[in-house]
Amino acid sequence: MSVRPWLPSPLPLPSLLLPLVTLLVASAALTRAISISHHSHGHRGPSAAAVLSSSTQSTRALERRAAFLSALRQLPALVTKDRPGTTVLEIPEPPVLPHEKEYMDAWVQSGFGGPDVIERREFLMPSPEPHQVLVKVKAAALNPVDIGRRTGFFKGFMNESFPFIPGYDFSGTVEGVGKDVSRWRTGMEVYGYPHEIGVRPQRYGTLGEYLVIDQSFIAAKPKSISHEEAASLPTAIMTSLQAFEMLHIKPGDAVLFTGGAGGVGTQAVQLLKHYCGAGYVATTGSGFKTQLLEELGASVVVDFLKQNFTDVLKDLDSAIDATGEWWECLQCVKEGGHVVTIRGGPGRPANVPFFTVQARGSDLEKVHDLYEKGIVRPVVDSVFPFDSLPLAFSRLETGRVTGKVIVRGPSL
Ligand SMILES: NC(=O)c1ccc[n+]([C@@H]2O[C@H](COP(=O)([O-])OP(=O)(O)OC[C@H]3O[C@@H](n4cnc5c(N)ncnc54)[C@H](OP(=O)(O)O)[C@@H]3O)[C@@H](O)[C@H]2O)c1
Numbered sequence: 001m002s003v004r005p006w007l008p009s010p011l012p013l014p015s016l017l018l019p020l021v022t023l024l025v026a027s028a029a030l031t032r033a034i035s036i037s038h039h040s041h042g043h044r045g046p047s048a049a050a051v052l053s054s055s056t057q058s059t060r061a062l063e064r065r066a067a068f069l070s071a072l073r074q075l076p077a078l079v080t081k082d083r084p085g086t087t088v089l090e091i092p093e094p095p096v097l098p099h100e101k102e103y104m105d106a107w108v109q110s111g112f113g114g115p116d117v118i119e120r121r122e123f124l125m126p127s128p129e130p131h132q133v134l135v136k137v138k139a140a141a142l143n144p145v146d147i148g149r150r151t152g153f154f155k156g157f158m159n160e161s162f163p164f165i166p167g168y169d170f171s172g173t174v175e176g177v178g179k180d181v182s183r184w185r186t187g188m189e190v191y192g193y194p195h196e197i198g199v200r201p202q203r204y205g206t207l208g209e210y211l212v213i214d215q216s217f218i219a220a221k222p223k224s225i226s227h228e229e230a231a232s233l234p235t236a237i238m239t240s241l242q243a244f245e246m247l248h249i250k251p252g253d254a255v256l257f258t259g260g261a262g263g264v265g266t267q268a269v270q271l272l273k274h275y276c277g278a279g280y281v282a283t284t285g286s287g288f289k290t291q292l293l294e295e296l297g298a299s300v301v302v303d304f305l306k307q308n309f310t311d312v313l314k315d316l317d318s319a320i321d322a323t324g325e326w327w328e329c330l331q332c333v334k335e336g337g338h339v340v341t342i343r344g345g346p347g348r349p350a351n352v353p354f355f356t357v358q359a360r361g362s363d364l365e366k367v368h369d370l371y372e373k374g375i376v377r378p379v380v381d382s383v384f385p386f387d388s389l390p391l392a393f394s395r396l397e398t399g400r401v402t403g404k405v406i407v408r409g410p411s412l
Pocket of ligand 1: 143235263286342343355
């Protein structure tokens with residue numbers, strides 16, 4: 001069967017010219033709108049004023065896009081109208097680019113309480129400030145702090161303002177950058193922790209389709225691990241390295257980390273051995289988890305259901321408390337030894353400092369090769385699809401997880 005040319009003659013030239021000119025003008029306007037939108041990302045952020053400006057600009061970009069599409073659609077209509085046998089030109093819908101989107105898919109917290117205070121709905125797209133990167137989230141991890149933020153346990157010192165997107169850890173791809181960012185480019189795979197300090201979280205956490213993050217809070221994802229595995233790491237690595245720094249751990253030291261089977265512990269135990277070069281790594285766990293912890297490199301694992309670790313561990317150089325057992329930790333270190341707690345708790349003496357983790361992409365870089373080469377490995381407890389966040393929370397709330405609970409991004 002012969003296909004007739006898609007532009008049959010005779011065709012009245014003026015009637016073709018008009019939509020063509022409209023198309024060119026709209027196309028130029030659209031290109032300009034996109035470049036304005038790109039450029040202005042550098043000047044906008046998620047503040048109230050900035051959100052308004054972002055929304056207005058996105059709306060203009062969408063209007064121009066609509067004009068462009070409408071002009072484009074007039075062409076095939078002219079060509080095919082009442083002309084049987086002519087080839088119909090299919091015009092595909094162009095994809096909506098992240099900077100054209102006004103809203104995104106997210107889990108949004110709007111009060112304190114049970115699982116119901118976090119609901120899945122549309123939320124304003126964030127735009128990167130000059131020093132920020134826009135990331136599409138492929139996977140996020142839950143942390144105990146997300147439970148405390150949801151229930152209101154931390155409301156005394158976290159000063160929350162609703163609504164916000166919860167979540168601290170992510171792995172994903174760069175989708176746009178602010179004007180001062182030169183290191184990161186669209187398409188790069190990165191992972192990190194978006195809140196400068198854990199107790200001062202920003203509005204855009206990791207349980208949404210996109211987030212914006214300071215360029216110094218991310219690192220290149222090790223290629224040999226998946227997004228789910230990478231998302232399990234930022235809090236754990238940064239908390240571990242920052243605790244090691246506070247304790248001045250040296251190669252050969254004997255160190256205790258309590259609660260080794262948790263999200264932080266499974267990485268801390270490995271990093272003590274392979275990053276610090278600790279000579280003796282002690283930890284606590286129960287049941288089958290003791291075997292896993294030995295496989296991860298622990299020199300000794302005290303099963304806390306069978307024994308008090310204070311009966312077994314003596315004269316250690318340092319201890320990191322992740323279970324609220326800082327007093328017991330003090331019994332295990334030698335004179336002049338140091339204890340730090342990441343769990344906190346009242347009544348602590350001055351020699352047991354508590355700290356909250358700070359976002360530092362440089363910490364992730366320091367251990368990049370250990371993960372890339374498989375010397376240290378992520379430990380993932382479970383992976384949930386995006387729409388099963390309530391189930392993921394229930395899993396973490398058991399307090400019995402081994403490693404991290406992961407939630408896939410909405411696009412996966
Ligand atoms: N300060 C900071 O910046 C910071 C940063 C990260 C985390 N944290 C805090 O650090 C703590 C640990 O975090 P995470 O993410 O590792 O928690 P997680 O993943 O929820 O820890 C769960 C694990 O802890 C084990 N566990 C519970 N009680 C234990 C005990 N008495 N002795 C030994 N193991 C015990 C459980 O083992 P079983 O099933 O055997 O009980 C389970 O495997 C949390 O309180 C968290 O809020 C603080």
